[in-house]
Amino acid sequence: MHTVVLTKGVPDFREGQVAFDEDGHLERGATPTVMNPNDKHALRAALQTKVRNGGHVSLMSMGPPGFKEVLQEGMESVYADDAYLVSDRAFAAADTWATSIALTTAIERLDEHVAEGGVDMVFAGFKTADGETGHTGPQTCWGLDWPILTHVVSLDIDEEAGRVRAKRLVEGDIEEIETVEAPLPCFVVADPEFEPTYRKAAHRLTHKDLREETQERAQNHEEHVTVWDHEELNLDPDYVGLDGSPTIVSSVDPIPRAPAERDATMVDPDDGEAMRELVEEMVPLAGGE
Amino acid sequence: MSEPTDGASGGDGEYEHYEAVVVGCGPGGAAAAAALADEGVETLVLERGVDAGAKNVSGGLIYAEESAPYTIDGLFPGFREAATERPVTEYHLHNVAGSQVKSFDITDLHEHDTDWCDAVLRREMDSWLAERVHERTRETGGGLLTEVKVDGLLREEGEIVGVTCEELDPIRADLVVAADGVNSELARDAGLMDWEEPEEWFQGVKAVVDLPDGAVPERFDVEGGEGVAHLFSGDLFDGVRGGGFVYTNEDSLSIGSVFHLDSVAAERAEPHELLDALLTHPFLGQWLADEEYEEREYSAKLVPDSKKAALQSPHQDRLVVVGDAAGQMQAQGPIIKGMNHAVTAGGLAAEAYAQAKARGDTSRAGEFYERKLHDEGVMEKLRPRRYEVASALGEPEPFANLTDAVLDSAVGRFGVRLLGDRLERLYSSPALSMMVPDTRTPYVTLPTVIAEELGAPVDETNDVEPPSLADRIGDLTYDTDVGNPHIELRDDSAAASGTAVTACPVSAEGFGGGCYRRETVESNGEREEVVSLDTQPCIECGTCAVVAETEWEHPRGGKGVEFEEG
Incomplete structure (x- = not known):
């Protein structure tokens, strides 16, 4: 099995990390870049595949050279064997379409170079925290012309039969789960509900071995990262970056915080008098008034 | 597929x-x-x-x-x-009656058949x-x-x-x-x-107490890397059969009490209070300073009595x-x-x-x-044969009460005085220690009489205030398996399971934050005493499996309490 996991570096939107300017626009320079939170579900699905079915995992991302840190983070969690960074000034300001073109080309390029049967599976998270479009994965899959399984919550691969069986949420609804099958190679978008299962001791022992192996590799992650630019991928500059992007972001409007509509009264639970007043006030409400 | x-x-x-x-x-x-x-x-x-x-x-x-x-x-x-922490090179037994203490050095007994012994x-x-x-x-x-x-x-x-x-x-x-x-x-x-007979079990409760760097050699008078064990028996546990210990670790102490579970149950003793009785005894004042007293961890476990359960x-x-x-x-x-x-x-x-x-x-x-x-x-x-023989004579109630009564009488006290420090040698006999019966006599009466007749009052003071049970539980680390309790009460009547309220080391009468508590339920005009269970504070000792009617399992892998010291 050779699998590829797509990941992206996004601004760290967590409280205390993210910085906005006075107009409410994101300050990229002042906000650290982290691995897209949703990608961890893809990583977990890929890790389960590696642990249960063995094989090679490549991490892939498109972005500036600084994304190598993101790849390191990804390598640590998926125990990836190596990583590919699609990186070139010519790719800057790409929309999801131009990004998908570049990623498809890179996966095809990898496919040609992988010994024994090429790439079997590609995993992606279901949307990025910055763009939130959810386009890039499916468009990349469209470019590859592979079957796609989305909102996958559990996965079982029969390598010999060349088939994947998955449970997926129908229309993203946890209440409705269907079981689907697809031939390999295929593209899997892992849902945040994805839960890896390791029900065999052998799997857990392998998992433990991989963890030890990977810690070492992730420390020297630069040695395992291959960077590809547009020439390397033989991509026409007209089809990548801003020039290759049919959509543009014209502006971003901050959504103002809604004002609180109610006055809050703080009551100290140890203040007997205040608590008594509170109860007295609430008693009529309990009666439906 | x-x-x-x-x-x-x-x-x-x-x-x-x-x-x-x-x-x-x-x-x-x-x-x-x-x-x-x-x-x-x-x-x-x-x-x-x-x-x-x-x-x-x-x-x-x-x-x-x-x-x-x-x-x-x-x-x-x-x-x-x-x-390991420290090798134990000295072993002392302290007989306690009130603030009177008579100490024996039983290092010889400790060293019998011992290549080495370390605190861990x-x-x-x-x-x-x-x-x-x-x-x-x-x-x-x-x-x-x-x-x-x-x-x-x-x-x-x-x-x-x-x-x-x-x-x-x-x-x-x-x-x-x-x-x-x-x-x-x-x-x-x-x-x-099985978990049927409380007589087959001891219950141990322990606090790991922090000490400043270098305090162990200084306060316990041992060489830099060495350690010491102190045991306690007598009347400091309100007649509950058992004893206490203080072991020296690298820079902490393991202080605990171990009691026969049947005695803990019958006396309705609160295990944490038994431990506190030891922690606050004046004798421990030489080792513990109240202003710096800090417990790293409170814990408990059941201990099988191999004489009966092996x-x-x-x-x-x-x-x-x-x-x-x-x-x-x-x-x-x-x-x-x-x-x-x-x-x-x-x-x-x-x-x-x-x-x-x-x-x-x-x-x-x-x-x-x-x-x-x-x-x-x-x-x-x-399961020493000597014990099987001795217990056949020593454990039935009438005999047990007789030795207890004799020992406590003027005659018995005279005997203890007469033996004096030769008692230390008797206590150091591996053969005799095997025969110690599970009665009040060796655990409570004899040490008390020894301390009263031969001991001297302790001149130390001990102002340590042990933490409350709520604080002890609060300091433990848990990963609670929410919605999946590992213990269920089969019979919640006070008659069947009420003992758990006192015997559980993280529960107590009148304390609502533990595993077991007593409740009065009124239905159809009748009032009934029942016991309710919350497994969240459980430290998985197994006490309630013996003293109450439960379906007892361990929590799932990785769930429940996590001891940092142990």
């Missing part, structure tokens, strides 16, 4: 097979696993804690006996340097062992997994052929080593152990039982040895399996193991 989430991902429906599965990675399991690996046996070790030692508590002394065929440092070179904290010790166990068993094709709870025996046509787990599919094995501790679910599944035949089909799970815990008078016997049993179980395999019939491993326990003298230590 199988369903994706049902786990049978191999798809062929076959269970995994390992030559040996060892359940639990305490000293018994670690010893068995290491010895099996040394024999080249493919060995899988399953431990339910997040880390080995996270579920383990002991008083704190591990012995290496001269007469034992296996010792922990023999099986794990470098053990003492890496995983179990989290550090067991996790160190586990790393070695994983390395050595991994080479055989097995390995160690944490956060996996084995919950039962896999049977085929009525015969034990492996184990079932919460987190994994069933696993077949040619040998199953149950080293799953005092509340062993495997020994109970096999029908070898299994004569700790095996069934492919299952062998070692350590606490088999009741292999020797508590005779001031001699308290458990971990060393678990290590020996683990080693012997491995040896028995290798021998059976060499003869081409692995099913005889259990039989060989039992024989080795006898031949190597382990069973004689656990």
